[in-house]
Amino acid sequence: xxxxxxxxxxxxxxxxxxxxxxxxxxxxxxxxxxxxxxxxxxxxxxxxxxxxxxxxxxxxxxxxxxxxxxxxxxxxxxxxxxxxxxxxxxxxxxxxxxxxxxxxxxxxxxxxxxxxxxxxxxxxxxxxxxxxxxxxxxxxxxxxxxxxxxxxxxxxxxxxxxxxxxxxxxxxxxxxxxxxxxxxxxxxxxxxxxxxxxxxxxxxxxxxxxxxxxxxxxxxxxxxxxxxxxxxxxxxxxxxxxxxxxxxxxxxxxxxxxxxxxxx
Amino acid sequence: xxxxxxxxxxxxxxxxxxxxxxxxxxxxxxxxxxxxxxxxxxxxxxxxxxxxxxxxxxxxxxxxxxxxxxxxxxxxxxxxxxxxxxxxxxxxxxxxxxxxxxxxxxxxxxxxxxxxxxxxxxxxxxxxxxxxxxxxxxxxxxxxxxxxxxxxxxxxxxxxxxxxxxxxxxxxxxxxxxxxxxxxxxxxxxxxxxxxxxxxxxxxxxxxxxxxxxxxxxxxxxxxxxxxxxxxxxxxxxxxxxxxxxxxxxxxxxxxxxxxxxxxxxxxxxxxxxxxxxxxxxxxxxxxxxxxxxxxxxxxxxxxxxxxxxxxxxxxxxxxxxxxxx
Numbered sequence: 158x159x160x161x162x163x164x165x166x167x168x169x170x171x172x173x174x175x176x177x178x179x180x181x182x183x184x185x186x187x188x189x190x191x192x193x194x195x196x197x198x199x200x201x202x203x204x205x206x207x208x209x210x211x212x213x214x215x216x217x218x219x220x221x222x223x224x225x226x227x228x229x230x231x232x233x234x235x236x237x238x239x240x241x242x243x244x245x246x247x248x249x250x251x252x253x254x255x256x257x258x259x260x261x262x263x264x265x266x267x268x269x270x271x272x273x274x275x276x277x278x279x280x281x282x283x284x285x286x287x288x289x290x291x292x293x294x295x296x297x298x299x300x301x302x303x304x305x306x307x308x309x310x311x312x313x314x315x316x317x318x319x320x321x322x323x324x325x326x327x328x329x330x331x332x333x334x335x336x337x338x339x340x341x342x343x344x345x346x347x348x349x350x351x352x353x354x355x356x357x358x359x360x361x362x363x364x365x366x367x368x369x370x371x372x373x374x375x376x377x378x379x380x381x382x383x384x385x386x387x388x389x390x391x392x393x394x395x396x397x398x399x400x401x402x403x404x405x406x407x408x409x410x411x412x413x414x415x416x417x418x419x420x421x
Numbered sequence: 422x423x424x425x426x427x428x429x430x431x432x433x434x435x436x437x438x439x440x441x442x443x444x445x446x447x448x449x450x451x452x453x454x455x456x457x458x459x460x461x462x463x464x465x466x467x468x469x470x471x472x473x474x475x476x477x478x479x480x481x482x483x484x485x486x487x488x489x490x491x492x493x494x495x496x497x498x499x500x501x502x503x504x505x506x507x508x509x510x511x512x513x514x515x516x517x518x519x520x521x522x523x524x525x526x527x528x529x530x531x532x533x534x535x536x537x538x539x540x541x542x543x544x545x546x547x548x549x550x551x552x553x554x555x556x557x558x559x560x561x562x563x564x565x566x567x568x569x570x571x572x573x574x575x576x577x578x579x580x581x582x583x584x585x586x587x588x589x590x591x592x593x594x595x596x597x598x599x600x601x602x603x604x605x606x607x608x609x610x611x612x613x614x615x616x617x618x619x620x621x622x623x624x625x626x627x628x629x630x631x632x633x634x635x636x637x638x639x640x641x642x643x644x645x646x647x648x649x650x651x652x653x654x655x656x657x658x659x660x661x662x663x664x665x666x667x668x669x670x671x672x673x674x675x676x677x678x679x680x681x682x683x684x685x686x687x688x689x690x691x692x693x694x695x696x697x698x699x700x701x702x703x704x705x706x707x708x709x710x711x712x713x714x715x716x717x718x719x720x721x722x723x724x725x726x727x728x729x730x731x732x733x734x735x736x737x738x739x740x741x742x743x744x745x746x747x
Binding site: 159160163164167170171175245247248250251252253259304413414416 | 459489491493494495496512516517518520523527528529531533534538541542543545546547605
């Protein structure tokens with residue numbers, strides 16, 4: 158296990174060598190966050206509510222997505238595609254190391270760094286702006302929130318990995334990834350809670366993985382879901398985790414057979 | 422007992438052909454033409470424990486493809502491979518722990534971090550005990566003279582220094598079977614020599630089996646008794662380096678340095694002329710005629726110096742390459 162710990166640590170060290178870029182990237186994140194934050198602050202000023210969201214609930218949702226974003230949506234495993242194309246993959250195939258776990262460890266190192274910064278940013282916002290936030294006190298909901306975020310982490314990891322594996326068949330790894338990012342930006346719920354959308358659209362979204370990345374865990378935290386809805390959501394996202402896992406495994410095996418270890 | 426055995430190995434690639442320019446790109450969107458390239462075509466050989474074999478051939482002959490098949494990177498199109506009793510493609514951890522593939526252009530070092538971080542990671546990956554790790558690292562870094570730069574970030578190292586670090590990273594688990602693909606590429610003359618010494622010593626001390634490809638005949642001549650020559654995906658020669666020379670080059674070179682001007686016409690009748698730039702003459706003479714030709718020269722010309730040499734391995738191999746093409 159120590160080897161995976163070392164990979165996480167090396168990734169952390171690697172990020173530290175690009176301190177300035179990393180900090181600029183966090184600054185950009187914070188500005189983006191503040192923009193959405195102020196938008197909703199103004200829209201929901203006074204005692205207004207929109208579709209069941211009052212000001213504290215909405216602001217908690219928005220700040221919550223920022224934190225979850227750092228935990229769930231910061232996977233770098235899409236770089237698998239570049240490693241396949243550059244031929245760098247062979248360095249891993251030649252060593253007794255599990256390539257999935259390698260990326261998982263790398264992501265943990267990367268995420269740890271992002272979470273630390275994200276927590277600092279949110280604390281600063283909290284201290285300076287003193288927003289009215291909603292605090293969940295029910296431990297059961299908090300536990301379910303953490304569990305659903307855990308599932309989200311894996312769903313996103315596998316989707317990204319799968320997009321990287323496209324590299325086995327095509328050098329154009331960016332095209333599918335770009336489409337994915339565009340869809341993700343809208344349907345993950347990082348800009349607004351998804352249940353604001355018309356019922357017909359939302360009922361389709363319920364079966365797609367995007368819903369379970371940010372929106373679903375935060376809805377649990379806010380305590381706005383009935384137990385049956387929570388259960389349904391957990392079942393669907395678990396199915397996505399296992400489904401994606403097996404899909405990645407199959408595609409990986411097929412890809413390796415066609416792999417020409419080109420590049421160098 | 423053979424450590425490596427290869428039976429009728431073939432590896433074909435499907436290569437997508439594209440016509441040049443934008444029209445070519447658009448065309449390739451709709452109908453792609455694929456061509457099958459037979460990188461390795463039905464080769465068989467065996468290598469015993471402790472052997473140091475040179476695997477040579479011109480660019481694109483299939484050397485690297487074979488090494489990749491042997492180390493489990495490529496799935497063979499046909500044929501069977503056994504390395505240390507394993508099927509390489511399954512890449513069992515016990516198999517991976519006993520082999521290493523070193524490629525001149527491979528990069529497993531963490532670019533932004535000091536090399537020592539990669540070594541420590543490999544130590545964990547290969548589960549090398551502390552004592553052994555320290556011993557091996559100490560020895561390798563002394564031998565390759567890199568002790569002072571172990572803690573320098575990889576991106577700040579020169580090409581040659583990086584090559585040495587790659588080598589250490591690949592050997593930290595003391596592999597029993599070593600595949601070296603162009604190991605001396607990018608190294609200066611002194612380092613090339615050190616590296617050859619090192620490979621020799623590694624081979625003897627650990628009884629390691631080594632397969633080496635190189636473009637520098639110097640590497641092969643100094644290190645390998647046995648060579649396998651591959652061209653167009655086929656083995657064209659497999660045997661002792663010395664018998665290669667007698668088989669393909671049953672001639673010697675006579676170098677003559679004349680004392681005074683000679684008529685080119687008179688030189689012509691001596692035999693096959695390799696080079697004639699007065700005062701130097703180089704003749705290619707079949708082994709059985711050496712005596713008569715050299716005495717003929719000494720009798721009829723005013724000679725300053727005369728030497729008889731074996732043909733250079735490089736020339737012989739070049740001859741093997743071109744001969745088979747016809």
